[in-house]
Amino acid sequence: MEKEKLNIHLIEDELDFVHKERKVQRYAAVVMFLFLAAGLLGFFGGGVVSKTRISLNGFEVEYQQYLRESTSSEFFVYLEKAADTTVISFNKKYLEKIKINEIVPQPVSTKTNDNRIFYTFNTGGEGVIIFYLMPLNGGSRELVLGIGGEIKQIKQFVYY
Amino acid sequence: MELILRAFFIYLFILLIFRMAGKRTLSQLTTFDFILLLVVGEATQQALLNDGSITEALLLIGTLVTLDVIFAFFSERWPLFDKIANGVPLIILKNGNPLIERMEKENIEMGDILEAARKKQGLESIEQIKYAVLEKDGKISIIPKGKE
Numbered sequence: 001m002e003k004e005k006l007n008i009h010l011i012e013d014e015l016d017f018v019h020k021e022r023k024v025q026r027y028a029a030v031v032m033f034l035f036l037a038a039g040l041l042g043f044f045g046g047g048v049v050s051k052t053r054i055s056l057n058g059f060e061v062e063y064q065q066y067l068r069e070s071t072s073s074e075f076f077v078y079l080e081k082a083a084d085t086t087v088i089s090f091n092k093k094y095l096e097k098i099k100i101n102e103i104v105p106q107p108v109s110t111k112t113n114d115n116r117i118f119y120t121f122n123t124g125g126e127g128v129i130i131f132y133l134m135p136l137n138g139g140s141r142e143l144v145l146g147i148g149g150e151i152k153q154i155k156q157f158v159y160y
Numbered sequence: 161m162e163l164i165l166r167a168f169f170i171y172l173f174i175l176l177i178f179r180m181a182g183k184r185t186l187s188q189l190t191t192f193d194f195i196l197l198l199v200v201g202e203a204t205q206q207a208l209l210n211d212g213s214i215t216e217a218l219l220l221i222g223t224l225v226t227l228d229v230i231f232a233f234f235s236e237r238w239p240l241f242d243k244i245a246n247g248v249p250l251i252i253l254k255n256g257n258p259l260i261e262r263m264e265k266e267n268i269e270m271g272d273i274l275e276a277a278r279k280k281q282g283l284e285s286i287e288q289i290k291y292a293v294l295e296k297d298g299k300i301s302i303i304p305k306g307k308e
């Protein structure tokens with residue numbers, strides 16, 4: 001009986017810890033809310049913050065600035081009054097870390113040199129070329145994108 | 161090496177998030193908690209086995225646990241919400257008399273009540289049971305005769 005009293009007394013001694021714990025839980029809930037809000041907005045990919053659109057050589061390019069490892073993502077090149085053929089090139093270093101799973105429509109030819117891969121498409125008028133990308137691992141990535149002779153550097157981040 | 165780091169990170173995250181959610185989350189396995197654990201298990205497995213992104217798993221687990229906390233918060237404040245989300249307890253035996261219709265609808269056999277009576281109260285027969293209640297979490301509570 002005496003031992004039981006002692007145990008209950010010991011539990012009551014931890015009340016101070018319980019109060020501190022609740023405080024930490026409240027802060028943690030706020031951090032979790034911010035984390036999820038950031039996720040909703042697209043800070044971890046797939047949202048308005050991540051979706052980026054740029055103009056290059058008269059073409060509109062749309063891509064995700066933030067990607068996630070092993071999660072596929074699309075890279076769009078919108079054509080407007082395009083010539084009969086369009087050449088799009090990627091730097092090899094980028095493609096070593098980010099795999100192209102599929103290209104729609106398929107290029108008519110592929111060429112490579114020391115540090116770039118060139119995809120040639122039969123185009124004309126309006127349309128869209130979609131590259132389905134799969135990041136192989138995490139970290140920051142630098143894409144050197146070329147469209148019809150113009151080159152632009154694009155920075156992306158892949159979350160683990 | 162990466163596998164160890166993944167396991168370490170995910171273990172820590174899950175430990176922290178369930179501590180954040182409070183003691184209630186895993187103690188009472190309601191329908192939603194059960195679904196939560198199944199999905200958390202699947203997401204964790206994918207992230208651990210290098211099949212998916214850790215960030216994706218953290219977002220998924222974080223969303224589900226936060227939903228669980230929100231559901232618990234609403235259930236605590238609004239009884240109707242609690243009834244809809246978690247159901248209500250049901251008396252299945254009264255003063256030693258089994259309520260057969262209720263038992264049949266809930267797929268409960270006399271053996272289940274007797275098992276709960278033996279395990280929880282050390283009772284030998286249904287005559288010794290005042291009430292048997294099918295709780296919200298699916299467990300059977302036994303109130304022996306002689307207790308108010």
